[in-house]
Amino acid sequence: MMGRFGFLVSLLLTASLNVQLCLGQSSTPTVYKDSKTGITFDTWIVPDKRTGASGTASTWGGMTFGVALPQNALTTDATEFIGYLQCPSNSTTLTGWCGISLAGPMTNSLLLMAYPYQNQVLTSFRYATGYDNPEVYTGDAKLTQISSTVNSTSYSVIFRCQNCLSWNQGGATGHASTSAGSLVLGWCNAFPSPGNPSCPDKVSIVQHDNGQSIFGAALDSNAANPSYSQWAAKATATVTGNCGGTTSTPTTTPTAAPTGVPVPSGTYDYIVVGAGAGGIPIADKLSEAGKKVLLIEKGPPSSGRWGGTLGPDWVKGTNLTRFDVPGLCNEIWEDSAGISCTDTDQMAGCVLGGGTAINAGLWWKPYTLDWDYNFPTGWKSTDMAGATSRVFSRIPGTDTPSKDGLRYLQQGFDVISGGLASAGWKNVTANSVPDQKNHTFSHTPFMFSNGERGGPMATYLVTANARSNFKLWTGTAVKRVIRTGGHITGVEVEAYRNGGYVGVVNVTATTGRVILSAGAFGSAKVLMRSGIGPQDQLEVVKSSTDGPTMISNSSWIKLPVGYNLDDHVNTDTVITHPSVVFYDFYEAYDDPNITDVNLYLNKRSGILAQAAPNIGPMFFDEIKGADGIVRQIEWTARVEGSGGVDNGNAMTMSQYLGRGAVSRGRMTITKALSTVVSTVPYLQDKNDVAAVIQGIKNLQAALKNVKNLTWQLPPANTTVEDFVNNMVVSYSNRRANHWIGTSKLGTDDGRSGGTAVVDVNTQVYGTDNLFVVDASIFPGHVTTNPSAYIVIASERAAERILALAPPKALAQFAQCGGTGYTGSFQCAAPYTCQYQNDYYWQVPCRYVMLMRIAAKSTKIATAKNADESVDTVRD
Numbered sequence: 001m002m003g004r005f006g007f008l009v010s011l012l013l014t015a016s017l018n019v020q021l022c023l024g025q026s027s028t029p030t031v032y033k034d035s036k037t038g039i040t041f042d043t044w045i046v047p048d049k050r051t052g053a054s055g056t057a058s059t060w061g062g063m064t065f066g067v068a069l070p071q072n073a074l075t076t077d078a079t080e081f082i083g084y085l086q087c088p089s090n091s092t093t094l095t096g097w098c099g100i101s102l103a104g105p106m107t108n109s110l111l112l113m114a115y116p117y118q119n120q121v122l123t124s125f126r127y128a129t130g131y132d133n134p135e136v137y138t139g140d141a142k143l144t145q146i147s148s149t150v151n152s153t154s155y156s157v158i159f160r161c162q163n164c165l166s167w168n169q170g171g172a173t174g175h176a177s178t179s180a181g182s183l184v185l186g187w188c189n190a191f192p193s194p195g196n197p198s199c200p201d202k203v204s205i206v207q208h209d210n211g212q213s214i215f216g217a218a219l220d221s222n223a224a225n226p227s228y229s230q231w232a233a234k235a236t237a238t239v240t241g242n243c244g245g246t247t248s249t250p251t252t253t254p255t256a257a258p259t260g261v262p263v264p265s266g267t268y269d270y271i272v273v274g275a276g277a278g279g280i281p282i283a284d285k286l287s288e289a290g291k292k293v294l295l296i297e298k299g300p301p302s303s304g305r306w307g308g309t310l311g312p313d314w315v316k317g318t319n320l321t322r323f324d325v326p327g328l329c330n331e332i333w334e335d336s337a338g339i340s341c342t343d344t345d346q347m348a349g350c351v352l353g354g355g356t357a358i359n360a361g362l363w364w365k366p367y368t369l370d371w372d373y374n375f376p377t378g379w380k381s382t383d384m385a386g387a388t389s390r391v392f393s394r395i396p397g398t399d400t401p402s403k404d405g406l407r408y409l410q411q412g413f414d415v416i417s418g419g420l421a422s423a424g425w426k427n428v429t430a431n432s433v434p435d436q437k438n439h440t441f442s443h444t445p446f447m448f449s450n451g452e453r454g455g456p457m458a459t460y461l462v463t464a465n466a467r468s469n470f471k472l473w474t475g476t477a478v479k480r481v482i483r484t485g486g487h488i489t490g491v492e493v494e495a496y497r498n499g500g501y502v503g504v505v506n507v508t509a510t511t512g513r514v515i516l517s518a519g520a521f522g523s524a525k526v527l528m529r530s531g532i533g534p535q536d537q538l539e540v541v542k543s544s545t546d547g548p549t550m551i552s553n554s555s556w557i558k559l560p561v562g563y564n565l566d567d568h569v570n571t572d573t574v575i576t577h578p579s580v581v582f583y584d585f586y587e588a589y590d591d592p593n594i595t596d597v598n599l600y601l602n603k604r605s606g607i608l609a610q611a612a613p614n615i616g617p618m619f620f621d622e623i624k625g626a627d628g629i630v631r632q633i634e635w636t637a638r639v640e641g642s643g644g645v646d647n648g649n650a651m652t653m654s655q656y657l658g659r660g661a662v663s664r665g666r667m668t669i670t671k672a673l674s675t676v677v678s679t680v681p682y683l684q685d686k687n688d689v690a691a692v693i694q695g696i697k698n699l700q701a702a703l704k705n706v707k708n709l710t711w712q713l714p715p716a717n718t719t720v721e722d723f724v725n726n727m728v729v730s731y732s733n734r735r736a737n738h739w740i741g742t743s744k745l746g747t748d749d750g751r752s753g754g755t756a757v758v759d760v761n762t763q764v765y766g767t768d769n770l771f772v773v774d775a776s777i778f779p780g781h782v783t784t785n786p787s788a789y790i791v792i793a794s795e796r797a798a799e800r801i802l803a804l805a806p807p808k809a810l811a812q813f814a815q816c817g818g819t820g821y822t823g824s825f826q827c828a829a830p831y832t833c834q835y836q837n838d839y840y841w842q843v844p845c846r847y848v849m850l851m852r853i854a855a856k857s858t859k860i861a862t863a864k865n866a867d868e869s870v871d872t873v874r875d
């Protein structure tokens with residue numbers, strides 16, 4: 001799970017503005033005329049908590065952003081604007097910084113940060129490819145100031161922003177369109193001042209702690225103005241701060257490249273790439289079968305068990321880190337730097353354990369229909385039964401995570417479950433009756449054990465690591481696989497952290513295999529960088545820094561990698577009830593309740609043994625669409641406000657639309673070699689939308705007799721239709737972090753127009769020893785949070801891969817490739833499989849071809865058998 005706890009956006013309450021009731025996702029501007037310059041802006045106001053505004057879409061001190069646009073901007077896309085940015089400082093010495101995202105989300109967008117310094121307001125353009133510290137923007141955006149004000153409570157700046165409505169960071173591009181009549185914008189705010197403040201492009205910052213959100217911004221006729229050019233001419237001040245004599249021409253702050261260690265010698269029967277939900281179990285199973293296995297993880301250790309060290313002061317001196325304590329799991333949303341992946345625009349853990357190190361630990365025994373509906377023969381629920389029982393015998397999970405067997409702060413659970421029960425929904429123990437997912441509710445099952453996170457890192461990785469034929473590398477990222485045609489000989493690695501390995505590590509000659517388990521974005525990226533994917537994406541890789549060393553396009557394997565992207569669509573609803581009791585898990589990090597800490601450290605009991613932010617009940621609904629498809633809904637209730645409703649008595653109930661949804665998105669790669677969700681997989685289909693609406697109505701009906709319960713979102717005076725239709729559809733606010741599907745498993749070979757990237761053995765089409773085993777292979781979404789399903793799929797894949805005949809080299813004259821070819825791609829020495837044409841794209845294993853190509857290059861390979869091979873020329 002889950003959505004972004006605490007900061008999910010509902011446009012309706014953002015900035016307490018009126019919302020236009022159309023799908024334009026817009027919020028009405030307030031016109032502001034600056035008295036000094038006469039410039040008129042459309043502005044949007046983030047409400048000030050100190051003046052009574054509540055909730056997470058507000059900020060201490062309030063914040064305003066506005067734009068003035070060229071006269072024709074509402075019909076022709078503008079390339080520049082005049083901006084007004086006013087941000088709070090709550091200290092007598094000015095502190096803080098604030099930021100605007102010109103596309104809404106933090107990632108993939110031009111970011112502008114501003115902060116007060118010595119009576120000036122300094123600014124810096126930034127860009128983030130992941131949920132980590134943004135880099136300095138290297139494109140040609142230009143900011144000149146018209147005026148600025150700085151006083152004890154606030155700082156503001158009016159500026160001309162040229163080339164600010166489209167952006168390009170090392171080839172990753174995007175834009176905002178003024179002719180669309182509305183913008184989607186994002187804001188963030190921070191209390192502490194930047195470190196090293198004199199030079200804006202060199203400041204050091206930590207994650208914003210005074211709120212962030214996205215909002216729709218309607219542009220009305222006041223936004224575009226005939227006086228624009230006169231106003232723009234006032235922008236004469238270039239305010240650079242002091243950057244040591246030079247002007248602040250944007251240059252990427254060179255983050256020192258990690259120092260790597262050359263790959264040690266040795267080959268492996270299996271190289272598994274990525275130690276998350278998919279990678280850890282399969283590495284264990286293969287090593288259990290006696291294979292020599294190398295598991296390569298990009299990130300650093302997370303859990304204390306594996307040498308991780310991060311955590312609050314109160315875990316220092318114990319064997320625990322922030323990753324081990326269930327009550328600290330949502331810290332990822334407040335402090336993600338160095339933990340989240342920097343090369344994908346979605347939240348993902350790039351640490352040992354992957355998602356299983358940073359997630360909330362929800363752990364579901366699969367609903368058999370999920371396999372039967374989504375997967376082909378060989379992966380039906382009956383096929384998965386063995387794997388399921390193996391996984392649940394190793395990681396049984398629990399719905400009473402506190403070791404004393406008690407459940408803490410259950411008031412919210414009781415309110416909602418009481419309402420559901422009296423409306424006839426059935427109370428079940430979810431993992432005892434996994435197929436009861438229609439009008440049922442339950443306590444939340446977690447993978448936790450012994451009051452700690454547990455999961456694959458505490459089970460499968462422990463047994464694997466005890467074997468001498470298993471090796472784990474951390475801090476090492478796989479760049480690509482090395483291959484000749486469809487046969488992989490090894491992987492190229494680089495250091496992601498200091499001490500990581502650099503170079504090429506090979507698999508055992510002839511029989512070795514490579515398994516990609518780098519996650520729905522990570523595995524797709526490795527495939528694309530290895531010349532496996534859609535033509536347009538391989539061309540992007542070709543145009544990147546990878547280009548010169550990328551495998552030649554005659555060897556590209558064209559598969560629909562990145563298509564079929566899916567995630568649960570998240571729609572947040574909020575109620576308040578006087579008996580709900582909130583617990584501040586974020587505060588437990590820095591300023592914990594000592595009794596709670598002692599109960600946890602001494603007995604692994606109490607509220608901190610429960611996942612933040614007090615998750616439950618979980619409940620389920622099935623809705624049949626007009627298209628005849630039954631769509632599955634999972635609801636997660638948690639004790640927390642969101643979408644503008646304060647913590648306290650609030651519960652957020654997140655609706656996840658899963659199995660049966662037909663909308664799909666697409667993940668693509670940028671020239672900067674980061675991955676992006678270029679098409680969101682949410683609500684493109686009207687029956688998907690209808691299910692979301694019906695699900696909320698069903699819930700409202702079920703809770704209607706709960707005394708003192710107040711619906712906040714949707715508010716009582718808003719129809720569910722309007723609520724759903726007016727909510728922004730962005731990955732920022734609608735994601736569930738359950739990304740799947742980018743290397744779909746199936747029988748319809750993607751090389752010949754099908755949709756599948758891997759076959760029923762998880763083997764990549766067009767290769768003889770490359771596999772994908774992680775969330776990527778799921779054809780469609782499941783009912784619940786998916787990690788247990790992914791671990792089960794990994795167990796199942798191990799069975800199937802171990803049952804395959806070992807790869808073998810072909811004799812001379814055998815076919816070793818070609819469109820639709822499914823056999824071996826390797827030839828017995830000294831022959832090499834060679835390309836001939838696309839249809840017959842590899843000619844028979846013949847030494848002659850090797851010699852012929854070699855002869856063209858300056859260095860001729862071994863001349864042994866040259867005469868003989870020349871004799872065999874037939875074409």
Ligand SMILES: Cc1cc2nc3c(=O)[nH]c(=O)nc-3n(C[C@H](O)[C@H](O)[C@H](O)COP(=O)(O)OP(=O)(O)OC[C@H]3O[C@@H](n4cnc5c(N)ncnc54)[C@H](O)[C@@H]3O)c2cc1C
Pocket residue numbers: 001002273274275276277278279296297298299332347348349350351352353354355356358359360361362363364476477478479517518519520522523526737738739773774775776784785786787788790
């Ligand atoms: C914040 C959050 C909360 C979640 N909560 C839950 C929940 O409560 N319950 C649930 O069931 N699911 C939850 N999920 C989803 C679940 O964690 C993921 O679906 C699951 O972990 C995906 O498994 P995976 O093996 O595909 O990828 P991951 O678990 O992400 O593992 C991929 C691994 O590969 C590594 N990697 C990537 N690229 C490379 C490379 N080039 N070289 C080497 N290594 C690489 C990564 O560092 C990572 O460790 C949550 C997800 C998030 C982000």
Ligand code: HEM
Pocket residue numbers: 004007008098099100101104105106107111112113126131132133134186187188205206207208212213214332333334335336337732733
């Ligand atoms: C150390 C630096 C930073 C870190 C680690 C960080 C991390 C994050 C995280 C985890 C979120 C929450 C995602 C969510 O709401 O779902 C977020 C949201 C956001 N951030 Fe940052 N951030 C940083 C700096 C910045 C800067 C400098 C800006 C702008 C100048 C910015 C703009 C935003 C915006 C607008 C959002 C809300 C949109 C969204 O939800 O994606 N961030 N950030």
Ligand SMILES: *[C@@H]1O[C@H](CO)[C@@H](O)[C@H](O)[C@H]1NC(C)=O
Pocket residue numbers: 060090091095191192
């Ligand atoms: C600003 O105010 C907030 C909320 O009152 C407080 O938590 C924070 O510490 C203050 N910061 C500074 C720098 O004064």
Ligand SMILES: *[C@@H]1O[C@H](CO)[C@@H](O)[C@H](O)[C@H]1NC(C)=O
Pocket residue numbers: 086149151152153154155156
């Ligand atoms: C500081 O500036 C803000 C915005 O310009 C203004 O609203 C506020 O009144 C000023 N405060 C003081 C103390 O001058």
Ligand SMILES: *[C@@H]1O[C@H](CO)[C@@H](O)[C@H](O)[C@H]1NC(C)=O
Pocket residue numbers: 303304305319320324450452
């Ligand atoms: C910490 O130590 C306890 C007690 O020995 C053990 O049960 C637990 O598994 C350990 N946890 C980690 C994360 O190492």
